[in-house]
Amino acid sequence: MDDKTKVLEREQLDIESLGVSDVDLRLPAVVPREPFPIEPLTIDARQQTRAVGQRATRPDGRLHGLGQTKYIDDLSFPGMLHARIKRAGIASARIKRIDTSAAEAMPGVMAVVTGKDIPVNSFGPSFQDQPVLVDELVFHAGDGVAAVAAVTEQIANEALDKIVVEYEPLPAVLDPVAAMREDSPKVHAPNSNIYATKVVRKGDVEKGFAESDHIFEGRYSTQMIEHVSLEPHAAIADWDATGRLTIWATIGRITLARADMSRTLKLPMSRIRIIGTIVGGNFGGKNEITQEPALALLSKKTGRPVKGVFTRGEEFTSTTTRHPIIMDYKTGVTKEGRILARQIRLVLDGGAYCSWSETTLGKACILSPGPYKIDNVVAEAFVVYTNKTMTGAMRGFGAPQVCFAYESQMDEIAKALGKDPLEIRLLNAFDEGSSSPTGQVLHSVVVKETLNKAADRFGWQEPRS
Amino acid sequence: MTDVTMIVNGQTRSASVPPETTLLQLLRDNFNLTGAKLGCDVGDCGACTVIVDGMAVNSCLMLAGQVNGRSVTTIEGLATRDRLHPIQKAFEDNGALQCGYCGPGAIMASKALLDENSDPDVRDIRDALSGSLCRCTGYSKMIEAVQEAARVLRSEERNQITHART
Numbered sequence: 001m002d003d004k005t006k007v008l009e010r011e012q013l014d015i016e017s018l019g020v021s022d023v024d025l026r027l028p029a030v031v032p033r034e035p036f037p038i039e040p041l042t043i044d045a046r047q048q049t050r051a052v053g054q055r056a057t058r059p060d061g062r063l064h065g066l067g068q069t070k071y072i073d074d075l076s077f078p079g080m081l082h083a084r085i086k087r088a089g090i091a092s093a094r095i096k097r098i099d100t101s102a103a104e105a106m107p108g109v110m111a112v113v114t115g116k117d118i119p120v121n122s123f124g125p126s127f128q129d130q131p132v133l134v135d136e137l138v139f140h141a142g143d144g145v146a147a148v149a150a151v152t153e154q155i156a157n158e159a160l161d162k163i164v165v166e167y168e169p170l171p172a173v174l175d176p177v178a179a180m181r182e183d184s185p186k187v188h189a190p191n192s193n194i195y196a197t198k199v200v201r202k203g204d205v206e207k208g209f210a211e212s213d214h215i216f217e218g219r220y221s222t223q224m225i226e227h228v229s230l231e232p233h234a235a236i237a238d239w240d241a242t243g244r245l246t247i248w249a250t251i252g253r254i255t256l257a258r259a260d261m262s263r264t265l266k267l268p269m270s271r272i273r274i275i276g277t278i279v280g281g282n283f284g285g286k287n288e289i290t291q292e293p294a295l296a297l298l299s300k301k302t303g304r305p306v307k308g309v310f311t312r313g314e315e316f317t318s319t320t321t322r323h324p325i326i327m328d329y330k331t332g333v334t335k336e337g338r339i340l341a342r343q344i345r346l347v348l349d350g351g352a353y354c355s356w357s358e359t360t361l362g363k364a365c366i367l368s369p370g371p372y373k374i375d376n377v378v379a380e381a382f383v384v385y386t387n388k389t390m391t392g393a394m395r396g397f398g399a400p401q402v403c404f405a406y407e408s409q410m411d412e413i414a415k416a417l418g419k420d421p422l423e424i425r426l427l428n429a430f431d432e433g434s435s436s437p438t439g440q441v442l443h444s445v446v447v448k449e450t451l452n453k454a455a456d457r458f459g460w461q462e463p464r465s
Numbered sequence: 466m467t468d469v470t471m472i473v474n475g476q477t478r479s480a481s482v483p484p485e486t487t488l489l490q491l492l493r494d495n496f497n498l499t500g501a502k503l504g505c506d507v508g509d510c511g512a513c514t515v516i517v518d519g520m521a522v523n524s525c526l527m528l529a530g531q532v533n534g535r536s537v538t539t540i541e542g543l544a545t546r547d548r549l550h551p552i553q554k555a556f557e558d559n560g561a562l563q564c565g566y567c568g569p570g571a572i573m574a575s576k577a578l579l580d581e582n583s584d585p586d587v588r589d590i591r592d593a594l595s596g597s598l599c600r601c602t603g604y605s606k607m608i609e610a611v612q613e614a615a616r617v618l619r620s621e622e623r624n625q626i627t628h629a630r631t
Binding site: 056057058060061062063064065066067068069070071073074154227228229230231232278279280281282283309311312 | 485493498499500501502503504505506507509510512539540541543544549553554556557558560562563564565566567568569572598599600601
């Protein structure tokens with residue numbers, strides 16, 4: 001057993017204790033996995049567990065490679081119906097009339113639901129500002145206005161064309177900076193478009209700027225990004241005869257989803273069971289419910305399981321995305337390049353609903369000064385409603401956007417002062433025990449070691465042509 | 466309705482489907498072969514890749530009727546009861562499968578390449594995988610996996626030839 005990790009040993013012992021071999025537990029389809037030879041650990045700068053540096057495979061990799069993993073779209077149940085959602089296609093409007101009668105009369109269409117059918121038509125992880133299907137007002141073009149369940153997906157698609165919705169167009173707010181003005185139309189009237197703010201202050205920036213030899217100012221902005229997980233959002237709802245609801249869903253946070261389902265459907269949580277299947281890519285985009293309450297109601301109306309799978313187009317228009325941020329940076333430095341003060345203003349385009357914007361706002365704001373020792377900092381961040389696809393969680397929660405801004409500015413400062421970009425970062429970077437702009441004393445700080453090692457590895461000091 | 470008959474993974478299969486049925490729908494809904502995935506339905510992502518008469522195709526862009534009388538290989542046709550296909554094993558060993566949704570498509574695209582070219586260079590592999598999108602960023606691992614699988618397949622072929630001579 002010398003050549004196996006402790007984890008593997010333990011797994012083996014567990015199986016042996018049952019008196020069966022691993023081979024007996026498997027279908028004969030494929031040979032059992034062989035453990036990888038364990039190479040001796042090289043003692044590195046930082047001692048880690050024995051697992052570091054060793055090769056491992058995913059426990060579910062075998063089924064992925066065989067094509068046997070069951071994602072939502074691979075499941076089906078007897079009598080299962082297919083649901084499709086009618087999208088508004090207009091950024092801001094009042095709904096005057098929805099006529100679903102022609103769709104409901106189509107052969108093969110089993111049920112139609114609209115926003116009026118949802119018991120509590122709002123959900124969200126911090127603010128409950130997102131309707132499952134819009135009923136009175138349209139907040140962005142990807143909003144759902146009605147959901148159809150039919151015996152085939154094709155019939156459901158045809159039924160969407162038969163649903164008539166009359167809109168009264170309203171002025172749309174598309175620019176986040178303009179949305180902050182008092183006289184801007186309100187996305188969620190009468191509330192202000194600025195729905196969350198955060199401010200981080202340290203020292204005295206005015207004094208820092210006064211002492212600086214050079215002041216650098218710049219505006220940086222990033223665009224909206226969709227996660228584009230290869231598996232689209234998909235769910236199956238089964239409202240059974242005893243009033244219990246089972247949902248198979250591509251959701252990472254099943255407990256939160258259960259709470260949202262309970263709220264929107266006015267159904268006790270004890271009657272809701274959510275089965276989180278293997279997710280074909282999440283990246284933050286599958287942290288909330290989307291169509292599930294509508295599917296549940298379609299299932300309740302028809303007494304049959306209902307499956308809904310988003311099209312790739314819906315993935316872009318009707319699911320959360322990464323926040324575009326407009327980032328204004330003002331930085332005061334000495335002749336040598338040491339940063340004395342940094343003032344930052346972030347405007348996050350929050351789209352039509354809050355989703356995970358509060359979390360993103362906080363993280364973006366706290367991390368916006370960068371991994372540098374700066375005594376005087378003011379960072380203020382705002383997230384605003386616009387009539388666009390909602391923004392939410394995505395890998396890093398706002399950290400990649402601000403990193404793009406502060407590192408871009410570091411390069412500009414280095415260029416203007418005639419310094420090496422690496423040198424200016426080493427001059428300012430955090431040390432062991434440095435305190436962050438929020439006052440947190442930092443430990444295990446290896447920024448400088450990392451930069452130096454990276455520079456060595458790719459030959460930073462070699463002459464560049 | 467259109468009647469189609471084709472060889473799927475070595476077995477003759479028939480179905481009667483509406484004429485607009487795609488090969489992907491036919492495989493998934495009629496033949497219960499759900500290994501090929503629907504990712505975009507417009508031929509961009511390659512999650513639905515299968516092999517038709519030796520060519521890797523996006524099965525979402527091919528009508529079932531177009532495959533009438535032809536031979537289709539899907540991910541389900543690779544492993545035997547005794548062993549994984551070397552490409553499947555290499556993908557697993559190299560960690561080229563994360564969420565796994567693009568995996569079957571990428572493996573089939575690799576298979577079509579290795580059937581044609583037993584010793585591809587990295588550019589050939591990139592070219593063959595260019596139609597398979599992965600968002601967990603597993604491309605470099607996939608390329609390593611295809612190289613490893615190519616080595617294994619070549620040595621197996623050599624052994625077979627030696628075996629046949631003796």
